[in-house]
Structure formats: C-alpha cells, structure tokens
Amino acid sequence: MYELHFAVPMAGAVLCSLNIRHDSAMLSVLLKHSKAKLIFVDYQFLDTVRGALENMSKSGSSLPDIVLVLDEQLMSVGIDMLQNTTIDYENLVQAGDPEFEIRKPKDEWDPIALNYTSGTTSSPKGVVYSHRGAYLNSLATVLVNEMLTRPVFLWTVPMFHCNGWCFTWGIAAQGGVNVCLRNVVAKDIFSSIVEFKVTHMGGAPTVLNMIINSPDGDKKPLPGKVVAITGGAPPAPQVLFKMEEIGFAVTHGYGLTEAYGLATVCVWKPEWDALPPNERAKIKARQGVLHLGLEEVDVKDPMTMKSVPADAKTMGEVMLRGNTIMNGYLSDEKATQEAFENGWYHSGDLAVKYPDGYIQIKDRAKDIIISGGENISSIEVEDVISSHPAVLEVAVVARPDDHWGETPCAFVKLKDGCNDVTSADIIKFCRDRLPHYMAPRTVVFEDLQRTITGKAQKYILREKARAMGSLTKTSKL
Amino acid sequence: MYELHFAVPMAGAVLCSLNIRHDSAMLSVLLKHSKAKLIFVDYQFLDTVRGALENMSKSGSSLPDIVLVLDEQLMSVGIDMLQNTTIDYENLVQAGDPEFEIRKPKDEWDPIALNYTSGTTSSPKGVVYSHRGAYLNSLATVLVNEMLTRPVFLWTVPMFHCNGWCFTWGIAAQGGVNVCLRNVVAKDIFSSIVEFKVTHMGGAPTVLNMIINSPDGDKKPLPGKVVAITGGAPPAPQVLFKMEEIGFAVTHGYGLTEAYGLATVCVWKPEWDALPPNERAKIKARQGVLHLGLEEVDVKDPMTMKSVPADAKTMGEVMLRGNTIMNGYLSDEKATQEAFENGWYHSGDLAVKYPDGYIQIKDRAKDIIISGGENISSIEVEDVISSHPAVLEVAVVARPDDHWGETPCAFVKLKDGCNDVTSADIIKFCRDRLPHYMAPRTVVFEDLQRTITGKAQKYILREKARAMGSLTKTSKL
Numbered sequence: 001m002y003e004l005h006f007a008v009p010m011a012g013a014v015l016c017s018l019n020i021r022h023d024s025a026m027l028s029v030l031l032k033h034s035k036a037k038l039i040f041v042d043y044q045f046l047d048t049v050r051g052a053l054e055n056m057s058k059s060g061s062s063l064p065d066i067v068l069v070l071d072e073q074l075m076s077v078g079i080d081m082l083q084n085t086t087i088d089y090e091n092l093v094q095a096g097d098p099e100f101e102i103r104k105p106k107d108e109w110d111p112i113a114l115n116y117t118s119g120t121t122s123s124p125k126g127v128v129y130s131h132r133g134a135y136l137n138s139l140a141t142v143l144v145n146e147m148l149t150r151p152v153f154l155w156t157v158p159m160f161h162c163n164g165w166c167f168t169w170g171i172a173a174q175g176g177v178n179v180c181l182r183n184v185v186a187k188d189i190f191s192s193i194v195e196f197k198v199t200h201m202g203g204a205p206t207v208l209n210m211i212i213n214s215p216d217g218d219k220k221p222l223p224g225k226v227v228a229i230t231g232g233a234p235p236a237p238q239v240l241f242k243m244e245e246i247g248f249a250v251t252h253g254y255g256l257t258e259a260y261g262l263a264t265v266c267v268w269k270p271e272w273d274a275l276p277p278n279e280r281a282k283i284k285a286r287q288g289v290l291h292l293g294l295e296e297v298d299v300k301d302p303m304t305m306k307s308v309p310a311d312a313k314t315m316g317e318v319m320l321r322g323n324t325i326m327n328g329y330l331s332d333e334k335a336t337q338e339a340f341e342n343g344w345y346h347s348g349d350l351a352v353k354y355p356d357g358y359i360q361i362k363d364r365a366k367d368i369i370i371s372g373g374e375n376i377s378s379i380e381v382e383d384v385i386s387s388h389p390a391v392l393e394v395a396v397v398a399r400p401d402d403h404w405g406e407t408p409c410a411f412v413k414l415k416d417g418c419n420d421v422t423s424a425d426i427i428k429f430c431r432d433r434l435p436h437y438m439a440p441r442t443v444v445f446e447d448l449q450r451t452i453t454g455k456a457q458k459y460i461l462r463e464k465a466r467a468m469g470s471l472t473k474t475s476k477l
Numbered sequence: 478m479y480e481l482h483f484a485v486p487m488a489g490a491v492l493c494s495l496n497i498r499h500d501s502a503m504l505s506v507l508l509k510h511s512k513a514k515l516i517f518v519d520y521q522f523l524d525t526v527r528g529a530l531e532n533m534s535k536s537g538s539s540l541p542d543i544v545l546v547l548d549e550q551l552m553s554v555g556i557d558m559l560q561n562t563t564i565d566y567e568n569l570v571q572a573g574d575p576e577f578e579i580r581k582p583k584d585e586w587d588p589i590a591l592n593y594t595s596g597t598t599s600s601p602k603g604v605v606y607s608h609r610g611a612y613l614n615s616l617a618t619v620l621v622n623e624m625l626t627r628p629v630f631l632w633t634v635p636m637f638h639c640n641g642w643c644f645t646w647g648i649a650a651q652g653g654v655n656v657c658l659r660n661v662v663a664k665d666i667f668s669s670i671v672e673f674k675v676t677h678m679g680g681a682p683t684v685l686n687m688i689i690n691s692p693d694g695d696k697k698p699l700p701g702k703v704v705a706i707t708g709g710a711p712p713a714p715q716v717l718f719k720m721e722e723i724g725f726a727v728t729h730g731y732g733l734t735e736a737y738g739l740a741t742v743c744v745w746k747p748e749w750d751a752l753p754p755n756e757r758a759k760i761k762a763r764q765g766v767l768h769l770g771l772e773e774v775d776v777k778d779p780m781t782m783k784s785v786p787a788d789a790k791t792m793g794e795v796m797l798r799g800n801t802i803m804n805g806y807l808s809d810e811k812a813t814q815e816a817f818e819n820g821w822y823h824s825g826d827l828a829v830k831y832p833d834g835y836i837q838i839k840d841r842a843k844d845i846i847i848s849g850g851e852n853i854s855s856i857e858v859e860d861v862i863s864s865h866p867a868v869l870e871v872a873v874v875a876r877p878d879d880h881w882g883e884t885p886c887a888f889v890k891l892k893d894g895c896n897d898v899t900s901a902d903i904i905k906f907c908r909d910r911l912p913h914y915m916a917p918r919t920v921v922f923e924d925l926q927r928t929i930t931g932k933a934q935k936y937i938l939r940e941k942a943r944a945m946g947s948l949t950k951t952s953k954l
Contacts, residue, residue, distance in 0.1 A: 143651075146626060
C-alpha cells in the first residue's frame with residue numbers, strides 16, 4: 001500500500017485506497033463509481049474483491065484487473081491464491097522498467113487521489129485530491145506534528161483514510177521510516193515502539209484508549225518521546241493524562257476527508273504548561289488553529305456567512321478554504337456545489353471560537369440533541385460520562401420524546417470488573433457535573449460499534465434510541 | 478526591517494531591501510531602477526540616503542518619500558534627525574488603521590520582493606520574487622533547518638540578502654522569536670544565545686570564524702544545541718571542528734539570490750557520524766541536495782544540457798528549476814532569457830555530482846570574490862582600477878583570508894613612467910569610488926600573462942594569491 005502511494009501517481013494514474021472493512025456489495029459500488037482499471041488486493045481481502053467483481057459481472061460492468069499481494073510467509077509456502085488472478089504483485093514489480101520516465105501531472109490541480117468518505121451505498125462521495133493539495137498538506141502535516149528529518153512513524157491510522165492523513169508522503173519527504181502493523185493491538189504497538197524507536201504515531205481516541213487500558217504485560221517503557229496525533233473525536237481528559245503518564249505527547253487535531261486529513265491542530269502554548277491538569281485537558285480538547293498549508297478556517301453562521309464572535313459561546317459551522325481542500329466530489333456536481341456554497345467548504349461541524357482564535361467543535365450538526373428547546377452538545381455529555389472511573393467508552397445520542405422533543409440517551413461500555421455500576425449512578429454522576437437538562441435520561445450498557453476513525457457509529461445508536469420510543473408518555477401530561 | 482517584511486506585502490506593495498553597505502552613488506542607481514516610492518531608513522544610514530536623493534534630484538528623477546526609523550534610545554533623548562524628513566516610523570505606525578484590510582496578491586506569481594544582486598552600477602540585477610516562491614522557500618527553509626515550533630533565531634545573516642534567506646517569513650510561520658543585533662560581534666552573539674536561548678542562527682563562514690576566534694572572555698557556554706546554518710563558501714574543516722567543540726551544529730547549504738536563499742543543503746546522514754573528523758569535514762563541505770520547495774537541481778554540461786555523470790569528478794554547471802527560482806530580473810528581458818536558457822536557471826557555479834546525488838561546487842564560472850559574506854564581482858573592481866590614469870592592465874582575484882574568507886587582490890601593470898603609484902594610491906582610488914568592502918586589500922604590480930583572446934590568465938593569478946596566504950592573521954587556528 002505504501003509503495004503504491006508513490007507508484008500510482010508516478011505512473012500518471014489516480015490512487016483510490018478503499019476501506020478494508022467494506023463488503024463485496026459496497027466494494028462493487030465504489031469500483032464502478034471510480035471506474036477503477038486495476039485493483040491491488042492483499043490476500044486477506046481477495047474473497048471480498050472476488051465477490052465484488054462477481055456483482056459487477058452480473059450487472060454487465062467492465063472489470064478491473066486484479067494484482068494480488070501476498071506476504072512473504074505465504075510466498076515461501078507457495079500458497080495457491082493466484083488462481084483466477086491475472087497478476088502477482090512481486091512479479092509485476094520485477095517486470096517493471098527501471099528506466100520508466102515518471103509521468104508528471106500536466107497541471108498541479110490534476111487529481112492524485114480519490115478518497116471515499118463513509119457514505120452510504122446509494123450515493124458514494126468520492127473526494128478528489130490534487131497534486132498541489134497533497135504536496136502542501138504533506139509538508140504542513142510534517143510541520144504541525146513537529147517532525148524532524150528521519151522520523152519513525154508507526155501506522156495505526158489506516159492508509160485508506162485520506163491517504164493516511166498525507167503522512168504517507170510526508171514521511172517520505174522527511175526521509176523517515178514506516179512501521180506497519182497487520183493488526184492494531186496494544187502489544188504490537190508497544191513492541192514496535194521499542195524495537196524501531198518510534199518517534200510519531202497517529203491514532204483515534206479509541207486507539208489511545210486501547211493503549212492505556214492494555215494489560216501491564218503488554219506495556220513497555222517508551223525509549224523516548226513519542227508524539228501521538230489524535231483526532232476524529234476529542235480525547236477525553238483521562239485518556240490524555242494516562243497517555244502522558246506513560247510518556248506519550250498527545251497532539252490533538254481536527255481532520256476531515258475533504259481537507260486531505262489534518263486541517264487544524266491544537267498548537268500548544270508554553271504558558272499552558274503551568275495550568276492544573278484538568279484545565280490543560282480542557283484546552284487540549286480544542287481543535288485549535290489552521291495549519292500552514294490551509295488558507296483559512298472560520299466558524300460562521302451558515303445563513304448570513306458572518307463569523308461568530310470569538311466569545312467561546314456562540315456556535316456556528318466550521319468552514320474552510322484553501323489549497324488543501326478537495327477539488328470536489330467525483331461525478332457529483334450537485335454535492336460539490338452544496339459543499340462549497342458561498343466559496344467556503346461547509347464541514348457540517350458546529351463549533352465555537354475562543355478569543356485567541358482557537359476553535360472547539362461542539363458537535364456534528366446532526367449530533368446536537370435538542371431537548372425542551374435547549375441545544376445539548378452530545379460531546380459535552382460524553383466528556384463527563386467518560387470521566388467516570390468505571391466507564392471505558394461512551395456515545396450519547398438523541399432519543400425522541402413526546403414532551404421534550406428529544407432527550408439524551410447514553411450508550412456506555414463499562415471497564416472489566418465494573419458491572420455493578422447502574423444507570424442511576426451514571427445519571428447522578430452527570431447531574432452533579434452538568435445542568436440537569438443535559439444529563440441523560442436513559443443509559444444503556446453495551447459494547448459500542450465504532451468506525452475505523454474511532455467515531456461511534458451513531459446512526460446505529462440513533463436507530464436504537466428511536467426504536468425505544470418516547471420516554472415521557474404524553475397521556476400523563 | 479522585520480516588521481516591514483510583513484507590512485509591505487500586506488499593503489500590496491513590493492519589498493526591496495537594500496544593502497546597508499551601498500554608498501550614495503549605488504543607492505541612487507537602485508532607487509531609480511526599482512522606481513521606489515517610499516524608503517524606510519535607519520538613522521545610521523540617513524546621510525547615505527540623503528546623498529542618494531541629492532544625486533537623483535540633480536538628474537531630475539522623481540524622489541521617494543523617506544520614513545525615518547530611530548531607535549528607542551534616540552527617541553527618548555529626542556534627537557533631531559527628523560529635519561528634512563517627511564515621516565517618522567513610529568508616528569506612521571501609530572497613525573495606521575487597525576481595520577486595514579490586507580491586500581492579497583491577485584495572482585500567487587505576483588511579486589512580493591525585489592532583491593538586488595551584487596551587480597555592477599551600469600546594469601543592476603533586480604531579482605523578482607513571487608508570493609508563491611517566498612511561501613514555499615520559507616516552509617522549505619524551516620524544514621531543512623530542523624526547526625520545531627517556536628524557534629529562537631539570532632540574526633547574523635542580514636535581512637537584505639534574499640530577505641534573510643526567507644527566515645524572516647519562516648520564523649513567523651513557526652511562531653518563533655527573532656533576536657537582532659545592531660553589530661554582529663562575538664560578545665553580543667554569545668550573550669544573546671544565552672539570554673534568549675537561541676536555537677538557530679545563520680552566518681557566513683566569516684561569522685563562524687569570528688565566533689571561534691573570539692577572546693575567551695566573550696565566549697559563554699551554550700544553553701543548548703544551536704543550529705548554525707552557513708553558506709556562501711564551504712566552511713573550513715578547522716572552523717567546523719571548533720564550532721562543534723563549542724556546541725554548535727553546523728548545517729552547510731548553498732544559496733543564491735535567484736533561488737530565494739537556500740537551494741541545497743548538505744543533509745547529514747547518520748552513517749557519516751562514525752567517520753574520522755577530516756572525512757566528516759570533507760563531506761560537510763559539499764553543497765548537498767535540493768530542499769523540498771525546489772523541483773530540481775542538476776549539474777549539466779551547458780553546451781549539451783546533459784547531466785554530468787555522478788562520478789565526483791566530471792564538472793558541469795549547477796542548474797536549477799522550480800517554484801523557488803526567481804520570476805526574472807526586473808526590466809532586463811535579455812539577462813532573464815540568458816539566465817533561463819533551455820528552461821533551467823544557470824547558476825554560473827561549476828560543480829561535480831557524487832554517486833549519492835550530492836553536489837559539490839568546485840569553482841565559480843563568474844569570477845566572484847566572497848568577502849565577509851558579500852559577493853564582489855572582480856570585473857566591477859577591475860573596471861574601477863583600470864579607470865585610474867596610471868593603470869595599463871589589471872586583473873582582480875580572490876586572496877584566501879582566515880577572517881574574511883576571501884579578500885580582493887589586484888594585479889596591476891602600470892603605464893610606462895608611472896612607477897611612483899603605490900598600493901595605497903590604488904586602494905584609496907577604489908575606496909573613493911566603491912563601497913569599502915569591494916576595494917582590494919592587496920595590490921601587486923607586475924606584468925599580466927594573457928590568453929590569446931586577451932583575458933588575463935586568472936588561474937595563474939589565483940595560484941599566486943593563494944600562495945600569499947591569509948592577509949588577516951588568526952594565530953589561534
């Protein structure tokens with residue numbers, strides 16, 4: 001995958017990394033939508049790809065060729081997976097022309113990559129990246145993450161998300177080393193850090209969570225400072241404290257597929273070092289300020305397009321513009337026009353702006369819970385619940401309510417051995433720390449399904465909450 | 478000066494920093510050529526500027542307004558230098574409109590700065606920088622010099638050379654601190670490093686020389702690693718050893734005005750650490766590889782435009798292309814076309830290429846003498862000397878110097894019957910007509926050997942000058 005991040009653009013083609021969790025149905029939709037000519041597949045996913053091609057075949061679509069990538073071990077035992085596959089990766093590389101002249105893009109705005117967001121099968125959104133944007137975001141990512149030459153980067157962020165937030169190209173630009181894991185588990189993370197002297201890694205809060213909650217036997221003392229870049233959701237205070245205790249320096253950033261990965265980072269100011277831990281954690285939860293490759297980030301009222309006051313209170317929509325914002329959505333002029341209304345990319349995230357210009361996301365537009373006319377930020381409620389010592393993970397969504405419109409409903413996964421905690425405990429814990437209307441009315445204990453970036457799959461939870469029906473019975477009122 | 482690096486472009490104007498060593502004659506030529514509208518002058522150079530304006534006035538040119546910059550001390554004693562000066566800097570700033578809307582360039586290729594190279598007075602070469610190039614070179618300079626956020630930069634490289642090699646903008650991009658010295662002397666360098674915890678500085682080999690040869694009383698132990706970026710001429714092994722002994726990490730780069738400052742850097746490979754000191758010094762004397770903002774650097778045969786083999790032996794001309802190469806020379810289409818013949822910028826420097834791609838400059842095609850970091854065109858000095866009534870022939874070459882790097886050395890053949898003219902006469906004659914640093918330090922009277930085409934055989938004279946040894950004795954080396 002890493003090699004292809006260079007080989008494909010250098011061959012004058014467009015890279016399209018697909019999520020390894022897609023099933024055959026979704027894959028066939030994306031292969032058709034992208035008009036892929038050649039598909040490189042790791043042996044682990046060969047069956048899924050074959051399923052996708054069968055679907056395409058049935059509907060009469062033209063099929064891409066398959067190049068199969070086997071790992072060294074499988075190569076040596078000579079496993080027969082090449083059957084029905086036209087090309088084997090290692091043979092393809094061997095047969096390459098060493099004198100092949102790199103095909104430079106005719107225009108720097110020409111596409112280098114196509115990245116599908118987590119859309120539905122009915123309308124996949126293919127985000128088009130340009131050479132220009134990828135170059136600038138790669139440099140900005142290196143700068144904002146404090147990378148010197150020869151970084152050692154541990155891949156826990158998948159390369160199929162915004163091309164690994166452009167770390168793929170950034171690490172090469174800095175002459176760095178890439179450490180890849182077949183399975184992202186704490187034991188392998190710690191042993192890789194020690195063996196390869198890792199300097200940087202990325203990871204959704206879920207990954208950080210896994211690291212700090214791993215058994216002591218899996219943990220190892222770090223050989224030096226390791227910068228851990230996190231995003232997707234703001235890291236909970238406890239996660240930050242524990243990470244720093246073990247020796248990680250956590251950088252919190254805000255990224256989105258349409259912005260090539262990182263767009264803003266909570267750049268740390270030395271004067272914050274002296275604050276009490278809780279204050280530091282609160283500040284680090286902010287999404288921060290734009291990086292050097294981006295022209296402008298603002299929080300605006302989407303109706304008037306006016307900037308919200310920098311009062312840490314007034315909410316608006318995060319909007320971005322500049323070179324590191326996508327060219328548009330592939331074959332979807334309408335969605336592109338909507339996304340760029342009034343000349344700014346509309347993120348759909350709701351945020352406030354602090355007097356120093358740092359932004360903080362309060363919620364996705366659709367994740368706001370409106371209860372009795374009050375806007376409740378589900379993130380704020382989640383922050384409080386996740387600070388409960390028995391809580392491992394939490395997600396809060398709206399539960400429809402006949403009286404209040406909506407009420408907050410919390411889905412909680414408890415830590416091992418904490419199963420005596422009750423709904424009432426969690427609700428009381430919130431009421432002691434939040435305005436009463438913000439405390440959840442419903443608490444459900446269960447394992448949370450998460451997306452690969454660590455976001456709880458809220459649409460599933462929303463469905464569940466909706467199925468519960470109204471908590472308040474109107475007849476009683 | 479630092480403030481103006483931001484204020485001028487943000488006002489939609491073009492910045493043109495002029496060398497403080499220019500005399501009034503040279504200044505008036507450049508003010509006319511650049512069509513300057515407004516000149517900001519430090520009180521130290523007010524008389525020179527007034528002289529330049531008088532020259533311009535006599536020739537009927539329209540005159541720029543003067544803004545005078547006084548230092549705080551002079552302000553407080555209320556010294557009357559404002560007489561005959563239209564505007565005072567501090568008052569100008571006070572009168573500014575805080576709501577002024579920054580004027581963005583219409584096109585990213587629009588000029589941001591004009592930088593005069595050490596051309597002759599007859600045809601000054603004004604190198605035009607674009608916003609695009611300055612942005613990219615600033616980021617590349619930060620990256621290549623291993624700057625994290627909040628660097629503390631000590632200015633010993635003047636900001637009028639390629640806008641301080643774009644460190645002006647780069648330091649701001651990284652949220653850094655600028656430490657400026659009115660006089661670049663070792664004592665102030667060391668005390669600034671200690672007081673402000675300097676992390677980075679620039680300096681021609683002359684400055685490094687001064688640092689290591691300063692009296693022990695002036696030296697202070699460094700508070701941490703200080704990266705010293707040097708260029709202009711490769712640092713001598715002794716200079717490198719001594720600098721590293723005191724605690725500096727010396728980075729050697731190759732820059733030129735036409736490339737916005739740094740173009741290549743001798744990026745250090747860890748495997749070189751184990752080499753004996755002399756081998757390390759030899760490698761560090763190489764000019765290295767291109768930075769991330771530049772597209773291509775090559776060593777080519779200027780006749781065939783073919784790359785020389787990477788054999789560390791075959792000489793060719795250093796050629797560059799990419800975004801961080803100038804737009805061209807102001808009002809000089811011919812010089813611009815010559816410089817960009819065949820689509821590459823021709824540096825005029827002769828170099829070899831090593832098998833690992835690192836380049837090393839062996840000689841300068843143009844007979845440039847580099848004295849104290851200043852480029853001196855030998856042709857320009859020759860022009861002045863040959864205008865002396867007693868001089869028949871002259872050739873000027875570089876004489877190696879422990880302190881200045883090089884000093885100009887003139888070989889002069891006097892006319893018959895003029896043998897009473899002395900070295901001191903020639904030097905005075907030059908000093909009356911040129912900036913002092915351009916005047917020869919050594920004058921040798923002898924017959925010049927010439928080629929059939931009439932050019933002095935400079936390589937013979939260079940040998941002779943080299944055999945003289947250093948004029949400045951630095952007994953400590």
